[in-house]
Amino acid sequence: MVLESFQVGTGDVSTVLLHGFLGSGRNLRSLAVAWTQADPRRRILLPDLTGHGQSPALPPDADLSTLARDVVDTLDAQGFTGAVDWVGHSLGGRVSLAASLHAPERVKRLTLLDIAPGPVPLDxxxxxxxxxxxxxxxxxxxxxxxxxxxxxxxxxxxxxxxxxxxxxxxxxxxxxxxxxxxxxFRLHKRVNGEDLWPAVERPVHPPVRCIRGGRSRYVPEESARRMEAAGCPVAVLPEAGHFVHVDSAQTLLAWLMAG
Structure with missing residues (x-):
């Protein structure tokens, strides 16, 4: 399924930037514009995930692999070939991890914005x-x-x-x-329960890194230590909550550029 999307930048470093639950690609436009201005090598695709924004509705049994396959279809349709960098906030990060499991040939490396691979407790x-x-x-x-x-x-x-x-x-x-x-609502319950630790703990996987908000609870200390042990560095933005791209935009951009 091809999703609604738009592009920022014209460079040759292909990147897909994925929003969180209940959002759309527009939520990350400011980050994409700032990133491509600071690094003109970037060409960033910002889709509306399935069931979000202007994209087609969710199939009845949609899960993270469904959303990941739709992003891959959209990359193909927009001329993004081969392995690309995946950057995802919250749900977008979990979709990125699912993509590395179900379409590993399309994932060059992963960047998680305030989300961990494990199931997300309801509280x-x-x-x-x-x-x-x-x-x-x-x-x-x-x-x-x-x-x-x-x-x-x-x-x-x-x-x-x-x-x-x-x-x-x-x-x-x-x-x-x-x-x-x-x-x-059905998607939320299904995707929050999925265990994506194999994406970072299998013997061979794309490079993964994570940045979390110091005021957010989405990446608890136990998960951060487990990611670090699996070779996934975890940085902290002390003043940020879950929306790290809003709360600490400049610091996040500097971290993205340094990676």
């Missing part, structure tokens, strides 16, 4: 909390302002509500959610 999943609130919101409303009021009234911050509202589309004289919230 650590910020996206699960957001999804629970999203499922309670009405399917449509007369305008964006009404849905924003509903989300903030259920406890979401204004910033997070505005981020979710990027997924609205016109519906007659109102607006509705572009994505299938129930399908995303």
């Amino acid at each position: 650590l999943s910020e996206s699960g909390y957001v999804l629970d609130i999203l499922l309670q919101a009405p399917p449509r409303a007369d305008n964006r302002r009404a849905l924003r009021a509903d989300l903030t009234g259920r406890g979401l911050s204004e910033g997070l509500s505005d981020w979710l509202l990027m997924n609205l589309e016109p519906d007659g004289d109102g607006v509705r959610w572009r994505f299938d919230r129930d399908a995303l």
Whole structure:
């Protein structure tokens, strides 16, 4: 399945940059632009993952391998041949790990942004909390302002509500959610339970590195030590939360450039 995507940069170092759960490629545009300006060798593809943004809907039994295969199909369709660098935030990182297992010939190296290979416990999943609130919101409303009021009234911050509202589309004289919230709920439960440690602990694998937010719980100390033992260096952005590309954009860029 070919996904909606756009490109930043025209260099010869092919890179795919993958967003997190409930996001879209646009969430990482600023990072991609800054990276290609600092390193003109980069050519970066930013897809909307399956079921997200403007991409096709999720198949009923979609899992991480489904999402990874769709990214590979999109790389092919956009002329990104051979092995490329995969960089993924949160869900995007887990899709990248799945790609290294199911299409290893397409993965040159992996960069994980605040995510670990193991299953994500429900009590650590910020996206699960957001999804629970999203499922309670009405399917449509007369305008964006009404849905924003509903989300903030259920406890979401204004910033997070505005981020979710990027997924609205016109519906007659109102607006509705572009994505299938129930399908995303099923996907969330399925992909968070997948164990991807074989991607970093098998005898031969592409180079893997990770950077985590010091205020985030997605990469616990035990997982960081286990990754380090498997040859996957783990760096920390002390002031960042889960959205490392937002909270510490310049420091993250410097780390990406140094790798």
